[in-house]
Amino acid sequence: MVIAGGGPTGLMLAGELALAGVDVAIVERRASQDHRGARAGGLHSRTIEVLDQRGVADRFLTEGQVAQVQSFGGSRLDISDFPTRHPYGLGLWQNHIERILAGWVRELAVPIYRGREVTGFAQDDTGVEVELPDGQSLRAEYLVGCDGGSSLVRKESGIEFPGWDPTTSALIAEAEMVEEPELGIHRDARGIHSLGRLEYEVRDGEVIYKNGGPVRIMVTEGHPGPAGEPTLRDLSEALIAVYGTDYGVHSLTWISRFTDMTRQAASYRDRRVLLAGDAAHVHSPAGGQGLNTGVQDAVNLGWKLAQVVNRTSPKGLLDTYHAERHPVAARVLRNTMAQTVLNRPADSRLDALRDTVSELMRMDEPRRRFAAMLSGLDIHYDLGEGHPLLGRRMPDLDLVTADGPLRVFTLLHDARPALLNLGEPGGLDITSWAGRIQLIDAKYAGAWELPVLGVVSAPTAVLIRPDGHVAWTGDGTDLGLRDALTTWFGPPGAV
Numbered sequence: 136m137v138i139a140g141g142g143p144t145g146l147m148l149a150g151e152l153a154l155a156g157v158d159v160a161i162v163e164r165r166a167s168q169d170h171r172g173a174r175a176g177g178l179h180s181r182t183i184e185v186l187d188q189r190g191v192a193d194r195f196l197t198e199g200q201v202a203q204v205q206s207f208g209g210s211r212l213d214i215s216d217f218p219t220r221h222p223y224g225l226g227l228w229q230n231h232i233e234r235i236l237a238g239w240v241r242e243l244a245v246p247i248y249r250g251r252e253v254t255g256f257a258q259d260d261t262g263v264e265v266e267l268p269d270g271q272s273l274r275a276e277y278l279v280g281c282d283g284g285s286s287l288v289r290k291e292s293g294i295e296f297p298g299w300d301p302t303t304s305a306l307i308a309e310a311e312m313v314e315e316p317e318l319g320i321h322r323d324a325r326g327i328h329s330l331g332r333l334e335y336e337v338r339d340g341e342v343i344y345k346n347g348g349p350v351r352i353m354v355t356e357g358h359p360g361p362a363g364e365p366t367l368r369d370l371s372e373a374l375i376a377v378y379g380t381d382y383g384v385h386s387l388t389w390i391s392r393f394t395d396m397t398r399q400a401a402s403y404r405d406r407r408v409l410l411a412g413d414a415a416h417v418h419s420p421a422g423g424q425g426l427n428t429g430v431q432d433a434v435n436l437g438w439k440l441a442q443v444v445n446r447t448s449p450k451g452l453l454d455t456y457h458a459e460r461h462p463v464a465a466r467v468l469r470n471t472m473a474q475t476v477l478n479r480p481a482d483s484r485l486d487a488l489r490d491t492v493s494e495l496m497r498m499d500e501p502r503r504r505f506a507a508m509l510s511g512l513d514i515h516y517d518l519g520e521g522h523p524l525l526g527r528r529m530p531d532l533d534l535v536t537a538d539g540p541l542r543v544f545t546l547l548h549d550a551r552p553a554l555l556n557l558g559e560p561g562g563l564d565i566t567s568w569a570g571r572i573q574l575i576d577a578k579y580a581g582a583w584e585l586p587v588l589g590v591v592s593a594p595t596a597v598l599i600r601p602d603g604h605v606a607w608t609g610d611g612t613d614l615g616l617r618d619a620l621t622t623w624f625g626p627p628g629a630v
């Protein structure tokens with residue numbers, strides 16, 4: 136398996152594949168992981184959960200700042216009452232997220248060909264010839280393009296990328312400033328801007344910047360800027376246009392331009408080539424959802440790809456990746472487009488719209504629905520009619536087993552599926568899938584509570600996929616279990 140791109144999506148996917156025993160390598164254009172600035176500002180609740188499912192959430196939590204980060208169009212949404220072990224987001228810059236992910240991938244012994252890039256590929260019936268510079272190539276069964284918004288893999292595969300052109304752009308940079316800047320968010324006729332120290336703490340929900348040190352700058356431009364690398368001069372001019380001064384900006388360590396271009400790959404797969412993360416969807420950073428969506432794409436795809444490569448499941452399993460993840464990103468595109476409008480320059484009519492939306496967001500039901508969407512906690516894959524848990528994330532319950540207490544997420548650390556029998560011990564038989572699925576007899580006495588939906592009836596058994604989504608629930612019988620096992624984990628006795 137070859138993954139083009141070692142950003143957050145590629146790294147997560149590599150980890151998932153390595154856990155499943157797949158021979159995988161990453162080809163990454165950047166010479167080192169920290170060779171760019173901090174784009175994304177952190178992780179949402181569901182992403183923290185998926186990292187917890189792999190037993191690595193603490194690595195991120197100890198470095199970041201836990202806070203109520205959810206917001207929609209400028210309205211803060213508190214999720215502290217949500218039924219999850221992580222009812223918050225995590226402030227942590229992307230370079231740190233990538234460093235921690237890269238450390239995990241290193242422990243899993245995934246080779247990363249750094250300073251190399253995928254320049255093309257050719258696929259046939261048995262695999263993909265992945266081209267590298269200097270006439271070198273790698274042969275793989277599958278190639279996954281995790282190579283970002285300008286994805287070469289997407290372009291070369293001919294997969295269409297329909298959507299909307301940018302209406303606005305902003306410069307984002309890290310630099311020093313001679314004068315003390317006006318820290319915080321600033322709105323004017325151009326739109327929204329922000330200046331903050333790279334180092335900060337969250338105290339009582341408030342961001343407290345450290346004194347001195349590099350400044351993280353985000354300044355909206357008057358009109359969508361040209362393609363190509365922006366310069367210190369562009370930054371200085373944009374700052375002067377907004378703040379009347381550039382605060383003596385100097386020692387630029389990183390600069391980039393982002394836009395609200397909104398596009399999504401028409402298909403996430405073309406035979407042996409797949410797309411994930413920004414390669415499959417781009418949108419404005421409003422609500423901070425891009426990295427989170429990419430990491431969760433990887434967690435949806437990894438185990439499926441592993442089962443196909445390991446010959447446990449037929450190739451058709453890969454079609455469920457597009458079927459499940461395309462609608463998730465389509466919803467992100469929609470909500471970021473709506474937020475872009477709410478972030479537009481001050482104008483009486485837009486102010487009225489912002490007030491109206493913020494009034495709505497202060498009501499409990501809209502708050503819960505929007506916050507569950509933005510945090511990723513309400514994601515529901517359409518697996519047909521049935522118990523409300525079907526297709527939704529399995530809550531991290533505290534179970535009791537014959538061997539003592541057990542957290543559900545602990546069962547998922549190795550990215551292996553689990554069948555939880557909460558009824559009569561020994562009442563479920565999965566001998567034909569032995570070795571593929573963990574079967575655990577357990578008891579759980581508490582309420583089953585899901586985000587937005589509230590309390591749901593307790594199932595007698597739950598089949599949990601490696602991505603933490605529920606593939607089947609029992610109601611006292613094993614009706615439908617064999618079908619679910621075959622659909623998700625291959626035909627009986629196939630290994």
Ligand SMILES: Cc1cc2nc3c(=O)[nH]c(=O)nc-3n(C[C@H](O)[C@H](O)[C@H](O)COP(=O)(O)OP(=O)(O)OC[C@H]3O[C@@H](n4cnc5c(N)ncnc54)[C@H](O)[C@@H]3O)c2cc1C
Pocket residue numbers: 139140141142143144145162163164165174175176177178229251252253254281282283284286287288307393411412413414420422423424425426427428429
């Ligand atoms: C200002 C800003 C703020 C943001 N804030 C948030 C936020 O708070 N939360 C959030 O979730 N998201 C946020 N995002 C979005 C987030 O940064 C992206 O969604 C995320 O980086 C996507 O990860 P990725 O791995 O899919 O792609 P990328 O991070 O773009 O990684 C792609 C990798 O592929 C490599 N590559 C490219 N081409 C090739 C090639 N041909 N061969 C080999 N390697 C190649 C690149 O070097 C890169 O390392 C923000 C973005 C911006 C601009």
